[in-house]
Amino acid sequence: MEYFLEILFGGLTRGSIYALIALGYTMVYGIIELINFAHGEIYMIGAFTGLIIAGVLGAAGFPAAAIFVLAILGAVLYSAAYGYTIEKIAYKPLRGAQRLSPLISAIGMSIFLQNYVMLAQTSDFLPFPSLIPEFKVPWIGHIISSSELIIVVVTILVCIGLTLFIKFTRLGKAMRATAQNRKMAMLVGINVNTVISATFVVGSSLAAVGGVLIASHIGQINYYIGFIAGIKAFTAAVLGGIGSVPGAMLGALILGQTEAFATGYVSSDYEDVFAFALLVLILIFRPAGIMGKEPVQKV
Amino acid sequence: MRGNWKLLALVLAVVALFAAGCGEGKKDEAKKLVLGVAGAHSGDLASYGLPTVNAAKLVAADINAKGGVLGMQVEVLSQDDQCKPEMATNAATKLLSEDVKIVLGHICSGATKAALEIYKDGNIVCMSPSATNPPLTQSGDYPNFFRTIASDDAQAQLEVDFAKNLGLKNIAVIHDKGDYGKGFASFCKQFIEEDGGMSVALFEGVTPGAVDYSAVVQKIKNSGADGVIFGGYHPEASKIVTAMRKKNIDIPFLSDDGVKDDTFIKVAGEYAEGVYATGPRDISGNPLYAVAEEAHKKEFGTDPGAFYYQAYAAAQALLNAVEKAGGTDYDKVVNALRTEYVETPLGKIKFDGRGDAEGVGFSVYQVKNGQYVEVE
Structure with a gap:
């Protein structure tokens, strides 16, 4: 039983990180139908920003909790700026072009950012300090560590916040309208450019939070971490139904648990096999993903 | 039709450019022995590959200062494979097309295995300072492969x-x-x-x-x-x-x-x-170890990295074999590696019939x- 719970919480932690990244994929896809392959790199840049801020503040003697919060805030701001800029440079000029063009542009951006960080920082792995405060979790301390608990709690809070934001704010409403029909949204006076920029900013911020949390949890980063995390999160988004926000959360959770249980009860050799076999299965029966809408034929 | 002429002109210009490039490359090839160095020189495993490049450069400089190998100046030509098999075959093909006869590398076993097929067909002698995968020597598939490190x-x-x-x-x-x-x-x-x-x-x-x-x-x-x-x-x-x-x-x-x-x-x-x-194994007692270490500190100002001494020994062994064989003839070089002892930072070594260095370990x-x- 204890082993089962340990695996469950491990899967929850993993799923949380996937969720934070997958939300960015799914939001951007929902608005402009673009798979933003540079999104994993935003996650990586967030982690690097967190490392730099933690290094500076740590040397200045700030308390650990303050460093943790400031590192996340700094990473969010910096990554949001990157997300905003990437959209302006790589996607906006191609908005009228055929669908493949921005996709290629996104892949190019991803490769560029990876290599940029490799050259500007280092190609080596770097140690990442344990920013998440260490404490003994009451009752279930023997099965879940403080960092895992905080990752899960932060992710839940972020998901709730995002849902409220989309449901109840003006901007959130504008986002939903743009996602439904961009031309119609323009006609009723929504500034579509602002909405798209806001989507990139929000998505990038979430990825940055994930980047700092997971880097702090596993204790190391390099310029390449965004690639695999990005692929997995993208899988989660597709699994849940790309374009759907609750779908991305659900997809990430399922993917995280599948991987954790495949490792825990079968073998970690087959971790990816199970994850992708599940993806194939779900797409066979629900081609648009678990919560995705079936595409309406526009005549 | 006009467009086609433009295209043709462009193609001709490009071809001319390549031809010019090739011509230049051929000119000064006399009197030099190219030592290919392949391995991870960038990417996350670069820290395993770069010391080998340094070792090759230092050995080459040392031998060149003494008049070179059989009067030929040794030139180091490095190729990056990032420890990826698909990039290793590219690196190997490049070295083959440059008519390199001896290669120091590769660094990772997977990349080495991928490149070896190409070296074998091209009669190129390949010596790795770090690829420890046993079948590389034990399978007998690669008579052109040698290593200065013990197997896994x-x-x-x-x-x-x-x-x-x-x-x-x-x-x-x-x-x-x-x-x-x-x-x-x-x-x-x-x-x-x-x-x-x-x-x-x-x-x-x-x-x-x-x-x-x-x-x-x-x-x-x-x-x-x-x-x-x-x-x-x-x-x-x-x-x-x-x-x-x-x-x-x-x-x-x-x-x-x-x-x-x-x-x-x-x-x-x-x-x-x-x-x-x-x-x-700790080899710091060997007399040439100090020489190699000193050379690295003098040239690069830092302590040598991973596999540096194995690479230093491999470069010495390869160049020594060419010298003893009287040229880069494949059979003679292989024979020289198996029979002639050479003084290296790892001690006095030669290679057994399978290509493993005798007397190195963990x-x-x-x-x-x-x-x-x-x-x-």
């Missing part, structure tokens, strides 16, 4: 013997699914099972670069293992050992020379303390106070 099974035997001395009974064997890591782990598993007094608690591969390893760490804990042997490289090793220590799993962690790198200690920090890793090291220290 020698390392695995030492690792298992050491684990036995530590009193471990039930060992979890983890690997990174790569040629090197899985090969090493499989040998460890085999030797543990053959021993009788010990058993394998768990044999699992992890995915390099995965977001976290907590599930496999839980599994290690649940398996009741009293020790872990990991086959692979330092990025995964530091993640696993960090996750284990954070979960208060304080069983011994043993690994291979992919982990015996200072980057591991830097990244894993306090969690690296007490970790065992096998690595090439020792066990442990991290103590942020440094690898040899244990007896």
